[in-house]
Amino acid sequence: xxxxxxxxxxxxxxxxxxxxxxxxxxxxxxxxxxxxxxxxxxxxxxxxxxxxxxxxxxxxxxxxxxxxxxxxxxxxxxxxxxxxxxxxxxxxxxxxxxxxxxxxxxxxxxxxxxxxxxxxxxxxxxxxxxxxxxxxxxxxxxxxxxxxxxxxxxxxxxxxxxxxxxxxx
Numbered sequence: 001x002x003x004x005x006x007x008x009x010x011x012x013x014x015x016x017x018x019x020x021x022x023x024x025x026x027x028x029x030x031x032x033x034x035x036x037x038x039x040x041x042x043x044x045x046x047x048x049x050x051x052x053x054x055x056x057x058x059x060x061x062x063x064x065x066x067x068x069x070x071x072x073x074x075x076x077x078x079x080x081x082x083x084x085x086x087x088x089x090x091x092x093x094x095x096x097x098x099x100x101x102x103x104x105x106x107x108x109x110x111x112x113x114x115x116x117x118x119x120x121x122x123x124x125x126x127x128x129x130x131x132x133x134x135x136x137x138x139x140x141x142x143x144x145x146x147x148x149x150x151x152x153x154x155x156x157x158x159x160x161x162x163x164x165x166x167x168x169x
Contacts (some may be wrong), residue, residue: 004067005114011065012081012111015055017062019068020047020075025099032097035136038054058084064123066095069111081111081120081126088156091129091167092119096142112146116168133158141165 004010015023026032026045027039041047058065066082079098085092094115096110119125130148131141140150148166157161 001099004162005118006072007114008116009034009072010078010107010111011072012071012114013070015051015066015068015080017056019049019077022068023047023051029097029100031100035133035139038095047146049095056081064092069107071097071099078107079111081108081115083115083123083125089129089131091127092125093129093131093147094119094143094148095130096139099144105114110144110147111129112142116146126168128168131163132166134162134164139168 003011003013018105021044023043024041027041027050039050041050047089055065055067062085065085066080066084068077069079070077077099077101079096081096082094083092084095094112096112096115098109112154116128119128128148129151130139130143132143134153143166148168151165151167153162154165
C-alpha cells in the first residue's frame with residue numbers, strides 16, 4: 001500500500017481502479033446520496049470510470065485529491081478524505097465521506113486532521129475551505145474540530161440551494 005499520509009490507526013492512499021467495489025458502495029450510501037449527491041454510479045465499471053476520471057485525474061493534474069482511508073490493522077477501506085480543487089470555488093477544499101458502518105469511531109476526524117496538516121505543512125496552502133449542506137450537522141462538527149469556521153452561505157453555479165462555506169482562520 002502506497003500511503004500518502006498516515007495516522008496512528010489510518011493510512012490514506014491514492015484511489016485506484018481496484019477500489020471500484022468500495023467506491024460503488026460508498027457513492028450509494030444514504031449519507032452520500034443525501035448530502036453530496038447522486039453521481040449515478042450503479043456498477044463497478046462505472047465506479048472504475050469515476051475513479052479514473054475524478055480522483056486519479058486530479059492526482060495527475062494537481063498532485064492531490066481524495067484518498068482512500070484504510071484502517072492499518074486490517075487493510076479495510078473505511079471512506080475517503082482529501083483535497084479537491086473545484087472549478088466553482090476559488091480555494092482548495094477538504095472533502096470526506098465514510099461508510100456508515102464505520103461511523104462513531106473517530107476515523108473521519110483523524111483522517112481530516114491529517115489532511116489539514118498535509119495541506120498546511122506539505123502543500124503550503126494558506127487557506128482551505130469546505131462546503132456542506134446547511135443541515136449536515138455531522139460534517140459541520142467535524143469541520144469545526146479540524147479548525148475550519150463558518151464563513152458564509154453560498155450558492156454554487158447550477159445549484160438551487162444555499163450551502164455553508166467554511167474556511168481556515
